[in-house]
Amino acid sequence: MQRKITIKALTLVFLLISFVSYASEDTQKGDLKTEIKAYIQHHLEDSYDFSLTSYTNDQGEKVYWGFPLPVILWDNGLKVFSSSKFHHGKTVAEVDGNFYKVYHTKIYKTDAEGTINYDAEKHPTNAKPLDFSITKNVVVIFLVGLLMFLLFRGLASSYSKNNGIAKGAGRIFEPIILYIRDDIAIPNIGEKKYRKYMPYLLTVFFFVWFINMLGLTPLGVNVTNSISVTVALALITFLITNFTGTKDYWKHIFDPLGDTMPWYAKIPLYIILIPIEVLGIFIKPFSLLIRLYANIKAGHIVMMSLIGLMFIFKSWLGSPLSFGLAFAISLIELLVALLQAYIFTMLSALYFGFAAEEHDHHEEAHAH
Amino acid sequence: MEKLLGEFSIGLFFWQTVLFLALLFLLRKFAWKPILNAVNDREEGIKNALDSAEQAKREMENLQADNQKLLKEARAEREEMLKEAREIKNKMIDDAKEEAREEAGKLIAQAQASIQTEKKAAIAELKSQVANLSIEIAEKVVREELSNKDKQVKLVESMLGEATLN
Structure with missing residues (x-):
């Protein structure tokens, strides 16, 4: 009996999360179609932090529900740090004097400003450290x-x-x-x-x-x-x-x-x-x-x-x-x-x- | 293809392989082997139980067949005994009848024999009495007759002639 109630409660929580996660789309400003496309793209990709959902608050900041995960890189030595340093891909993480930035769910080695150089086909040419991060997947x-x-x-x-x-x-x-x-x-x-x-x-x-x-x-x-x-x-x-x-x-x-x-x-x-x-x-x-x-x-x-x-x-x-x-x-x-x-x-x-x-x-x- | 390669992440591949292999070995040792063994044991147990039930059934059938056979034999034996008894009875009756008949025959024969002797004796007595009576009568007659000589001779002659008849 106890178990049944727990399962029901869990199901309810899942349903609510889904409600929140999809309903949050509606509050987005800008081109809805692009937004949705980006959202789907994002959903299909792995991520460095475990966020169940995100929404934009009154100040126009994106708020994430979830927790960061450890990033493990091999770049002339083992580098382990929390994915919260990336701030969901918005900032450059500095570890032991090296700078890393997430671009399209991949970590690239960059300079302090996080510049990413592209080749003719718009592919980044920055160095990619070996990435053994504990990602969401x-x-x-x-x-x-x-x-x-x-x-x-x-x-x-x-x-x-x-x-x-x-x-x-x-x-x-x-x-x-x-x-x-x-x-x-x-x-x-x-x-x-x-x-x-x-x-x-x-x-x-x-x-x-x-x-x-x-x-x-x-x-x-x-x-x-x-x-x-x-x-x-x-x-x-x-x-x-x-x-x-x-x-x-x-x-x-x-x-x-x-x-x-x-x-x-x-x-x-x-x-x-x-x-x-x-x-x-x-x-x-x-x-x-x-x-x-x-x-x-x-x-x-x-x-x-x-x-x-x-x-x-x-x-x-x-x-x-x-x-x-x-x-x-x-x-x-x-x-x-x-x-x-x-x-x-x-x-x-x-x-x-x-x-x-x-x-x-x-x-x-x-x-x- | 290029997009696929671009999507490929060596880290995720590495973790997936490591975690999956770990899971495989853990589950193999702690879950799949005991589960499959338990299921196999159970299936074997069911099979054995079915087999032994089948065997018990067969034995039961054998037993029943034996019983049937025994019953049949007993019945046959009873029949035999009854038949024998009946035969003995008939024989006894027949023997008794035979004996009785013989006895009766013997008795009748004895009776006839004694009747015969009695009859003979009676006839003999009758004869002797008749002879005596005849002699007496003859004496009387002779006494009277013999008073006359002629008559005596005539009588002797007639009597002699008569005597040859007997």
Whole structure:
């Protein structure tokens, strides 16, 4: 009962935050369309401080709700300082005699005035220190990791406590775990080898799902639309696939035709085939990272644009219409959040299945 | 592509990789292994329970079949016994009847034999009495007749002639 009330209270807080965060747009002066565009752009980007929302007060100053995060730079030595020094990108931070400025969510080394030099294509030419800052996305990744750890640790311990029967909040996820085992891992990888891959598949599924879902809350977090995150995930899939690849997997790449024809006949074919197969090794994880990134990013852009439309129309017809559309899209996004997690897991399992597969060539030869 | 590369942040990539791998190893040790083991154990337990239930059912069926067989055997044995008893009864009755008949036959034969002897004795007695009576009568007749000589001779002659008839 207590828990239910807490959840309800939390939901209410989220709703209020969303109200505040979107309603604040209305008080902005200037070109609303540009404002909204900038807001969406800002929403899609990572930031150096954890601000849930911002608004402009009576004095025309922008006030942020949130807290600063540590900035960690490697620039001839480790530099750690609070992101509050940037004042949300408005000022130059001075650390140990070096000056840094945030420009388009990247930190550049500048002079004391914060001048940024551009090249012909309007790209900054200032030096970029190696940036290992704990950004908003890093905090969210950490929080989701913590949540997952507590949730599934709780589920795991509830089994031993309750004689093999799940209890508590984690219980909801038991059917999903079983689904991943029975309908994703076993059919794609096979009964014999799936166990080895289960921890990764489960972790990546729940991680992507949870973080996508969190992106749909009005907290303004947005992790899976960062290419860096999807690259990291796809890279792990890539490494697992190729490090667990069996002899058959590599044989399939470098000798796809096998003993079906003499070696001199294979040479002209292999000049074309082998590069394609090798390219395939890299294309598979690349498609994973682009798919996740693009889907989530597009979803966020569409949803935020529709929400923005409400403030542009400001009419009795247009605003409810765009509200309805935004609502419908957000329902679809709920599905997309799950679907993308499913697809990522499913395809990873498929690639692992290729890597782990071991056919009996003699038997196959007989079958032909 | 250039925009994608521009968006790529090595810091976020680094933290994502580190945090995700840490999460992967922690969850593998503390969550996924125990969860999957528990689920497997439970599934195996269910399977075993179903198997043993099936076995119990089969045993029950066997037992019932045995019972049925025993019952059938018992019934057959009873039938057999009843049949035997009936046969013995019939035989006994038959034997008794036979014996009775024999006894009766014997009795009748004895009775007939004694009747026969009695009859013979009676006939013999009757004969002797008839002979005595005849002799007496003959004596009387002879006494009267013998008073006359002729008549005596005639009588002897007629009597002799008669005597050959008997």
